[in-house]
Amino acid sequence: QVQLVESGGGVVQPGRSLRLSCEASGFTFSSYVMHWVRQAPGKGWEWVAVISYDGNKKYYADSVKGRFTISRDNAKNTLSLQMDSLRAEDTAVYYCARDLTAHGDYHDLTYWGQGTRVTVSP
Amino acid sequence: DIQMTQSPSSLSASVGDRVTITCRASQGISNFLAWFQQKPGKAPKSLIYAASSLQSGVPSKFSGSGSGTDFTLTIYNLQPEDIAIYYCQHYKSYPLTFGQGTRLEIK
Numbered sequence: 001q002v003q004l005v006e007s008g009g010g011v012v013q014p015g016r017s018l019r020l021s022c023e024a025s026g027f028t029f030s031s032y033v034m035h036w037v038r039q040a041p042g043k044g045w046e047w048v049a050v051i052s053y054d055g056n057k058k059y060y061a062d063s064v065k066g067r068f069t070i071s072r073d074n075a076k077n078t079l080s081l082q083m084d085s086l087r088a089e090d091t092a093v094y095y096c097a098r099d100l101t102a103h104g105d106y107h108d109l110t111y112w113g114q115g116t117r118v119t120v121s122p
Numbered sequence: 123d124i125q126m127t128q129s130p131s132s133l134s135a136s137v138g139d140r141v142t143i144t145c146r147a148s149q150g151i152s153n154f155l156a157w158f159q160q161k162p163g164k165a166p167k168s169l170i171y172a173a174s175s176l177q178s179g180v181p182s183k184f185s186g187s188g189s190g191t192d193f194t195l196t197i198y199n200l201q202p203e204d205i206a207i208y209y210c211q212h213y214k215s216y217p218l219t220f221g222q223g224t225r226l227e228i229k
Contacts, residue, residue, distance in 0.1 A: 035218075037218075044209070044220055044221075044222050044223055045166075045209060045211070045220040046220075047216075047217050047218040047219065047220075050216070050218075059216045059217075061217050062217070095165055095166075100171055100177075106154065106171070106172070106213060107213040107218055108156045108168065108171040108172070108211075108213055109156060109158075109166075109168065109211065109213075109218075110156075110168045110171065110177065111168070112165040112166055112167075112168075113165065114165055115165055
């Protein structure tokens with residue numbers, strides 16, 4: 001079955017960096033678009049970034065553009081999110097998510113990991 | 123960006139009731155809409171995709187409808203295990219955006 005396991009969260013000071021990982025299993029990772037989505041404490045959902053199945057296309061939310069970088073290693077079935085210049089408003093639980101269909105343009109976020117918590121605090 | 127507006131923001135209903143949650147997009151999104159259920163401390167669970175298609179393993183008590191700008195999620199025969207926050211999400215274009223959520227409670 002599809003499994004997505006995030007790691008790398010923690011407490012970090014404003015302006016510092018953190019790298020999140022998402023290990024995928026139970027499916028052909030290299031065939032699927034992958035996303036990062038976050039939920040700030042007591043708040044709603046915010047889509048963060050997406051990467052194409054081959055890693056050639058990436059899109060970001062305006063709130064993280066220029067600070068966050070999404071990447072993937074299809075040989076290791078791993079999705080990453082490099083977060084630089086972190087701000088207090090980046091505090092959230094970060095989830096990786098996968099769409100239902102391979103190579104698709106339908107970003108229905110069918111499968112989710114359990115999330116990893118990031119706290120940006122002095 | 124496409125804004126997604128859910129109503130109501132909270133809802134209290136009795137066991138056995140039929141419940142309807144509405145989601146409105148700020149512009150037409152065809153049927154590029156998903157519905158999620160989130161329980162406390164858990165990741166969201168996908169219920170519906172393409173506005174009305176039931177995800178595998180999701181009970182048929184959940185039903186989605188709509189197209190364009192107006193969508194509904196209906197839950198039949200409400201049970202205590204359905205207590206959660208429900209969200210809609212469009213995927214017509216980037217950025218993907220979510221509704222603010224509807225908190226469902228039992229009377």
